[in-house]
Amino acid sequence: MKTFFKRMLVGILFISTASLSAQEINSKKGYDTQIGVMVYMLENLKSDIITYTKRYNQMETDFHFDDKANSVGAIIMHLAAVEASYQETSFGADVFNAYNEEEKKMLEMAINLEDSKEILKEKPIRYYLDIYKKVRKKTLQEFKKRNDDWWTKNTHWAWFHVMEHQAHHLGQIKLISKRFPK
Secondary structure, X not given: OHXXXXXXXXXXXXXXXXXXXXXXXXXXXXXOHHHHHHHHHHHHHHHHHHHHHOOOOHHHHHOOOOOOOOOHHHHHHHHHHHHHHHHHXXXXXXXXXXXXXXXXXXXXXXXXXXXXXXXOOOOOHHHHHHHHHHHHHHHHHHHHOOOHHHHHHHOHHHHHHHHHHHHHHHHHHHHHHHOOOO
16 A cells, blocks of 8 residues: 555656646747746736637626726736836836827826726727737837846846736736626
8 A cells, every 4th residue: 555655646746747847938039038038928928818808798898896896908908007117117218109199098097907997998808908919019129129138137026027917917807707797
C-alpha cells in the first residue's frame, strides 16, 4: 500500500510539473526581452477579456447586479483609461493626441469608475472593446520604441500594475457575468 501511494505521488508530481512547464511566459518578438515579457502578459489578458466579453448583448454590457456594482462596459472603458493614463506618464503627454475628442472624453471620465458607472452605458460592447484595443495598440507602438534599459530604470513597476489591474477586473467581469439574469 505504501508503494502505491508513492507511485501516485510521483505520478501527480510529474503531471503537475509537465502542466506547469507547458504554461510558459515568453517574450513577444519585436520587443526587448523584458518589455516583451510584459507585452506577452498584457496581450494574454487582453485576449481573455475580449474572448470573454465580445458576444455580450446590451443588457449584459450594461448590467449592474446591485447599486454598488459596475457594468462590464464601464469596467472595460476603465481598463482603457488606466492604461492610457500610464501611457501619458511613461511615454509623455503627446501620446494622448492619438485619441479623438470623444475617446479622450470617455477615457478621462472612465478613470474613476464610481463617477462614471451611470454614464457609461447604452453603447454596444464593441464600442468599449474597440477603444480598449486602440489604447493597447498605442502602448505596443510606444514599447517598440524603447529598450530594456529604459524599462528597468523607468516604468516596469507601473506596467506591472497595469497588468495586475486588468487581471483583477477580469475577475470582476467574470463575477458580474455569473449574476446575469437567466
